[in-house]
Amino acid sequence: PSPPASSQDVKRKAAREVIDILHEIATLLNTHLDRQQLSYCVSLIENGANPEALANVIRKLRSEYDASSGEGEAE
Amino acid sequence: MAQNAKLGALTEELIRSIVKFDPATNKQAYRHAKDLAKQGLRAHQYGRTNQFDVQASYKGLDEKFRVLNRDDLADALDKRLEELQAIPNKWTPEYLSLLLQLSDRPVENSQVEALELLRPPPPTPPLTWAEIVADDPYSDEDIWKDIDYAAESSEDDRTPKKRGGRQSKEDSLPSSIDHNDAYDPESCIVPVHAQAIQEISESQFWKAAPEEQLDKIEITELQAIREALFMLAGLPTSLYVNNPKNGSIRVNHKYNFSHALTATMEDLLSQLADIGQDLYRLRQWTLRRSPLPLIQTFEAAIQFRLTEYDHEYLASQQRRYLVPDTPIAVSLLELHHDIRSTSRPLVQLAKLVAEIEPLLLVNPFAHLETLFDRTGAAQMALESDVFEFLSKIFFECLQTYLKPIRKWMESGELGANDETFFVFESDSGSEVSSLWHDRYVLRRGKGNALRSPEFLQPAAHKIFNTGKSVIFLKELGIYGTGLASTEPEPRLDHLTVCGDSSTVPLSPFAELFEAAFERWIRSKFSLASTVLREHLFVQFGLFRILKVFSHLFLGEDGSVFQDFADAIFERMDSRQRGWNDRYLLTELARGVFTNSFAPSDVDKVIVRTISIKDQGRSVKNLRSIAMDYALPWPIMNIIQRSSISIYQQVFTFLLQTYRAKYLLQRVEWNQLVRLKDNRLTHMAYKLRQRLMWFSDILRSYLSETVIAISTQAMTADMGRAEDIDEMSNIHIKFLARLQEQALLSQNLKPIYRAIISLLDLGVLFSEIHEKIVQKLPTAKLRHDLPPKSPAKPAKAANRRKSVIPLVVENQSSDSSDSELDADGDNPVGEGSSGDAGLKTLNQIEEQFGKLLPFVTAGLRSVSRAGAKPVWEMLAERLEWDKPEDKL
Numbered sequence: 020p021s022p023p024a025s026s027q028d029v030k031r032k033a034a035r036e037v038i039d040i041l042h043e044i045a046t047l048l049n050t051h052l053d054r055q056q057l058s059y060c061v062s063l064i065e066n067g068a069n070p071e072a073l074a075n076v077i078r079k080l081r082s083e084y085d086a087s088s089g090e091g092e093a094e
Numbered sequence: 095m096a097q098n099a100k101l102g103a104l105t106e107e108l109i110r111s112i113v114k115f116d117p118a119t120n121k122q123a124y125r126h127a128k129d130l131a132k133q134g135l136r137a138h139q140y141g142r143t144n145q146f147d148v149q150a151s152y153k154g155l156d157e158k159f160r161v162l163n164r165d166d167l168a169d170a171l172d173k174r175l176e177e178l179q180a181i182p183n184k185w186t187p188e189y190l191s192l193l194l195q196l197s198d199r200p201v202e203n204s205q206v207e208a209l210e211l212l213r214p215p216p217p218t219p220p221l222t223w224a225e226i227v228a229d230d231p232y233s234d235e236d237i238w239k240d241i242d243y244a245a246e247s248s249e250d251d252r253t254p255k256k257r258g259g260r261q262s263k264e265d266s267l268p269s270s271i272d273h274n275d276a277y278d279p280e281s282c283i284v285p286v287h288a289q290a291i292q293e294i295s296e297s298q299f300w301k302a303a304p305e306e307q308l309d310k311i312e313i314t315e316l317q318a319i320r321e322a323l324f325m326l327a328g329l330p331t332s333l334y335v336n337n338p339k340n341g342s343i344r345v346n347h348k349y350n351f352s353h354a355l356t357a358t359m360e361d362l363l364s365q366l367a368d369i370g371q372d373l374y375r376l377r378q379w380t381l382r383r384s385p386l387p388l389i390q391t392f393e394a395a396i397q398f399r400l401t402e403y404d405h406e407y408l409a410s411q412q413r414r415y416l417v418p419d420t421p422i423a424v425s426l427l428e429l430h431h432d433i434r435s436t437s438r439p440l441v442q443l444a445k446l447v448a449e450i451e452p453l454l455l456v457n458p459f460a461h462l463e464t465l466f467d468r469t470g471a472a473q474m475a476l477e478s479d480v481f482e483f484l485s486k487i488f489f490e491c492l493q494t495y496l497k498p499i500r501k502w503m504e505s506g507e508l509g510a511n512d513e514t515f516f517v518f519e520s521d522s523g524s525e526v527s528s529l530w531h532d533r534y535v536l537r538r539g540k541g542n543a544l545r546s547p548e549f550l551q552p553a554a555h556k557i558f559n560t561g562k563s564v565i566f567l568k569e570l571g572i573y574g575t576g577l578a579s580t581e582p583e584p585r586l587d588h589l590t591v592c593g594d595s596s597t598v599p600l601s602p603f604a605e606l607f608e609a610a611f612e613r614w615i616r617s618k619f620s621l622a623s624t625v626l627r628e629h630l631f632v633q634f635g636l637f638r639i640l641k642v643f644s645h646l647f648l649g650e651d652g653s654v655f656q657d658f659a660d661a662i663f664e665r666m667d668s669r670q671r672g673w674n675d676r677y678l679l680t681e682l683a684r685g686v687f688t689n690s691f692a693p694s695d696v697d698k699v700i701v702r703t704i705s706i707k708d709q710g711r712s713v714k715n716l717r718s719i720a721m722d723y724a725l726p727w728p729i730m731n732i733i734q735r736s737s738i739s740i741y742q743q744v745f746t747f748l749l750q751t752y753r754a755k756y757l758l759q760r761v762e763w764n765q766l767v768r769l770k771d772n773r774l775t776h777m778a779y780k781l782r783q784r785l786m787w788f789s790d791i792l793r794s795y796l797s798e799t800v801i802a803i804s805t806q807a808m809t810a811d812m813g814r815a816e817d818i819d820e821m822s823n824i825h826i827k828f829l830a831r832l833q834e835q836a837l838l839s840q841n842l843k844p845i846y847r848a849i850i851s852l853l854d855l856g857v858l859f860s861e862i863h864e865k866i867v868q869k870l871p872t873a874k875l876r877h878d879l880p881p882k883s884p885a886k887p888a889k890a891a892n893r894r895k896s897v898i899p900l901v902v903e904n905q906s907s908d909s910s911d912s913e914l915d916a917d918g919d920n921p922v923g924e925g926s927s928g929d930a931g932l933k934t935l936n937q938i939e940e941q942f943g944k945l946l947p948f949v950t951a952g953l954r955s956v957s958r959a960g961a962k963p964v965w966e967m968l969a970e971r972l973e974w975d976k977p978e979d980k981l
Binding site for chain 1: 104108127171
């Protein structure tokens, strides 16, 4: 019997689970996002960033600066 | 704007993580990236995410996967989506759309196995003991097979205590875990009995706060009783203040009772304190150790009784109050009454000890004597408990004192350097002939008092003699066998001396003790002394020797003595130069006495000669002859060296009388008759008769009155004597009596000299007679002696004189000698020789007339002074011609 946890702990736990699941989905979908990046994205989205724009930005940045991701310009 | 700032920060972070170079190095690129991101994130040209669209897209995706034969992927995705849907989150569609847009050909690229990588590594299974043990077994059976105990010892380790403590703690930790895997810490907690603590702190009454008015703490009577009992046992208490330095116990005034007046309570408590004080002082005294065994016994006896008092009486009292069999009333008064009566003997003892403590340093028997006296006093006062108490202690201490006595009496041995025993060896190198008298003496203290307890002093001499007898027997070599007493030694303790009745015995304690002690001594004394006595009498023949002496010295057998005397006189008169050669004389003596003594005794007779001035023809010459006898050493202890000289004196005296008689007897009747001169004849007859009579009386006085009677008395006493002391005393007394009665003692010297002169007169007379007789055939009847008549009145006148000064007598005797010589050297013609002879005879008679009364008067006066009837008798006999002068 776990002691009654505060709502904040619940939330945190929930958030962690979400991140985990999202990370798993991200891996399944081969998004090349590591956990850290994903958490940044989640935070950005929570703070009102548009997912489409964000995705564009990420793609752009990757294409310019991140050659190791191994993705081409195409999509 | 905060939102923007946050966005900016987050964007930066994102950039940083995507752009894999350090922004510091490539600022421009970084700025560019930032601009890009900012621009890109302005979201106004994009529409809101439509969650249904997202859902549809995902469904389509799922279909696509299945179609493309990627069921695993599809299943995994489905699962995650379901999970995600379970969690209520606002932004779920956004996340999903993002991921959808960023997805990069999942069909080909993604692998489900990659998911495995995502999972956090399973937490390591908890380490079980089994694994540890398997890994590193902690007990190896072989370790305990041989242990080298000497290898390390903790003594050698100089580890400070702290480290050791810690080490032990560390050591103990694994072991405690060892035994008790499942360790319930709650079992370590002992429940606190708060109630008990409460009770204890309440009973510590001394900590209680004092009452305000009187400033005293209240205590209950039971507490006071307990404190009193502790105090009596000598323990420190809070109700009483102990002062170990001067041994005093006072009542502490801080406490009082709630139900009694302070004054009464304090009075009662202080009475108890007095008793306790005495006991306390006694306890302190016993702790001081003394080196002497006598006092150690005393201390031990006291300690025993104190312990008995503590264990039996005090403990029983405490028990009565602690665990009462029947309900009892708590009463300090009752306790006080009990204690006072039970402690009475101990308190008396304590007072006794306090008194004799300074005396013990000086006199180690002080406690014995005091106990003896106090026991007697207690008996008089009919205090039977005190009497029994003290007498038991007395007898216990006495046993220690009896030990050296017993040793001395049984084996004649002394403990080395034993100061407390009253016999000590003064001269261990003395000869055996003086063994009895010289070797051991009694130790005397101040004022010539014997150094022993007073009550033993009557018996001290007996003890002394017993020991000496044993030593004597040891020297004789007959000790040991058959001397062990068959009956057990009578016990000296309270039971046997005083009986065991509950009341005091009726006879005084001193007498009971004396009787018991006498019995005790007698048991040891009688055996040794009887054996010794028998030996002295039988084996060494004490009586036989005494008889020999009386024959030798005292002329007991007159005829033998006469023979001996005659032989000596013949030799003397032969005027040979070696007449007093001692070897010849010894042979003579032995020859004479052969028939009287046993052969062994005859050989022991010796004659010695002492050289003295030649006294002409006086009887004093005879002093040069001295008889002696070789005594065996045990007898020499009785008949001591000094006594032989007295024997010799008496012998000489006797011999002198014999000499006078001998010479006188040579004066023949017939020759006297042939003298023509009537006066000469007459005078000669008279003198001869007188002188012979005198010497006879003297001889009979000596032999019969003096010697015979004394010897008889002495022999009778000697037969009754018990030990050597008595025997030697008897003998000494006998000799003293002999000496005195034979007129040989110092104060009778004048009379003695007068008698000798009288005897010399006899010698003189015989010489004159010889001369007269010699001249007889040559000068025929031409002796005309002048009449003796002028001498007669002188004689008559002289008879009245009672005292003749000594000087005159000496001079007269000397002058008579010189006259004799003068006469002898003067061979006068016929008529003058006769005259000279008569003159001399007259002189002789004159002298005789002077000396005899002198002797008589002297004897009478001395006998009046000394109350010896023998002199009176002699005087009577010498005064034959004075019938009317009866005093």
